[in-house]
Amino acid sequence: MTTTTPQTPDPGGAEQAPPAPARPTRVIHTEATTEIPVHLLFRDDPDPVSVQLRPAVVGRRQGTGEQPRLRRPVPARARPVPHVDPDLVERPARVMPAAVGVLAGAAGAAGCAATSWWAGTMPPAVAAALGLPAAGAAPGPALWAAYAGAGALGLFGVGGLARGRTGRAWVLGMFGRYRGTVRRTGLMWVNPLLLRRRVDVRLRHWRSEPMPAADGSGVALRVVVLVVWRVRDTARAVLAVEDHETYLRVCVEAALARVPVEMPGAAKPAVDAAADALTRLVAADATPVGLEVFSVRPVRVEYAPEVADVMHRRRIAALDAQHRASVLTSVVDSVEDTVTRLTMRGLVALDDHERKVLVKDLTVAFCAGRAETGH
Template sequence: MSTTTSHTPPESEGLEPGERTDRLTQNGSATEIPVHLLYRDDTEPLDPVKVPLKPAVVARRPDTGEQPDAEPPAPERRRPRPEIDPELVERPARVLPGAAGALAGVCGITGCLATSWWAGQLPPAAVEVLRLPASLGAGLGPAQWAAYTGASVLGIFGFGGLTRGRTGRAWVLGLFGRYRGTVRRTGLLWVNPLLPRHRVDVRLRHWRSEPMSAADPDGVPLKVAVLVVWRMRDTARATLGVEDHEAYLRECVEAALARVPVEPAGGTDGGVTAAGDELTRLVAQETEPVGLEVFAVQPLRVEYVPEVAAAMHRRWIARLDAGQRAGMLDSVVDSVEDTVTRLTGRGLVELDDYERKVLVRDLTVAFCAGRGEPA
């Protein structure tokens, strides 16, 4: 047998404990390796790796009552809203008090009379009534025609621009197809007569629709008549943003009825009240971009279509009868239980199981007969 002995290089003799040697021995041969490569103290820190975190789905553990973590709800997808010209926003139009227009009109008439007197065209009777001096009789020359034109234009513009603003009404003004402003002021006003005017009603309105198609929570078709309370908030968008704001409101109501189930009165999910709140929210959201403000959309009459009206009526009667019977039965059971408990608790009677069953049966029959219902 051969014995293997380890060879210790003489360079390693006499080293203190914990002191490193600069050479490694392998097969009797020494190789120098830089120490800073084996023990690096100046290692640069590594950049942290960013790992996207996702919500984990944990399944139910067997034989434990633990429920899995609920997944986060998916974000609601919002439908793109209709885009309206950003410049098409209601703004007040430039108007003058009515007194300014009346004064301009009076000045125009006075100028025409003065020009007629200057040209000698004023009748003598009018001169005497107005107590004017004798006319110069200059005739109708270019100067007189120019004065006539200026005075006439002033009078026409002064009296032609006078208008009366009423409470609850407004004027939408435009020029060459461009929106120029809205007049909401009341009283006597002067508005540029060259601007076309479109009168709109900004009062609170009630619109009652004819029966529209809808469905209940079970998908059974209905005919629903709704009452919409609304008004025109932005006259510029309501008048110029859509072709017909009333037709647009009607279409929005029909679209909302197609999305919201309407439950007849007496239902378990809130009936027409809950449906009305949801309809109001949807219609107000759809009509806001066109300047209409909706306050309430309430179903007035909810009826099943004739094809299913009879069947749904029978179902409703059966459901109502079942509810009444269930309530009556609960009342009878409570009465029988209370009677038997009081009799046995006070020691008035001693009953075994058979006698207790017979007493309960007799009392149940008696109470049901007393309420007018068959046992």
């Protein structure tokens, strides 16, 4: 029997409000939820700031029903660039026409002649030819100062005369400081107090000695490469490294250690790809020191001495196996053609046993005949 419990009215005469419904429990007890404020989802800024979005990689676990997760892209590591003084850049040096040096030399010679006449050391015949009266001053500091000044002027003028050639340049320096580069040709006057270093700026070809390398399988090779290059920035080529030619050779060796080189019998695209990779690596390493590399191409590729004998025997074995396979194919075709003709024309009637015996005898005969003829 069911018993009904009557509701008890409150003292004010109003009925008691029913209790609030309970908050529903979570269906997934193993998952944690996070409340997101609504004002963050729907922001209405008067002047929104544009944000540049970066591409992201979306990863999702299969079979779990989870939402995709965004992963930050990993930046590629840049190759380290050799440290070179950024202020060390080629700039033209200040030079003067050759007439300045010639005039200074002539003025110095004239000053020495005038001082000699003043001192009375000039021969009388020369003084008479020049129409100069006889003079004879007593030697003193003024006389020696005049000699020193005239001689220094003459040496300074004549010693600064220089001749520039096509394809050659001078890197000038004074007291360890770079003062500029001279690329002019012809006769000119350069300060004789400056230190001159001649640099060849023509297009040059360098054929290397055999260098160690490896092919795609890791077999040791010896490679001779032809490098086409030139000096583009004379200041960096002379002052940034001790010897830019040695630096270029080391760059080529480092590139050969990273790029696999194929033998001459390989496909042309593989050979071209190796040459392009070598050129790109060497050019990237040589650019900071003022060198411009146009191409690096292998011109001779051979096996290293320690693996040459093994590879030679392997090559002979491969050729022998190929020859044996071709001979066997030819013999089988000849035997098949002979048996087919005999049976198709009705010359002989053979059962399975007789056919096997005939095939065996013909195979032995054909093989012996080819061995005797050497084919």
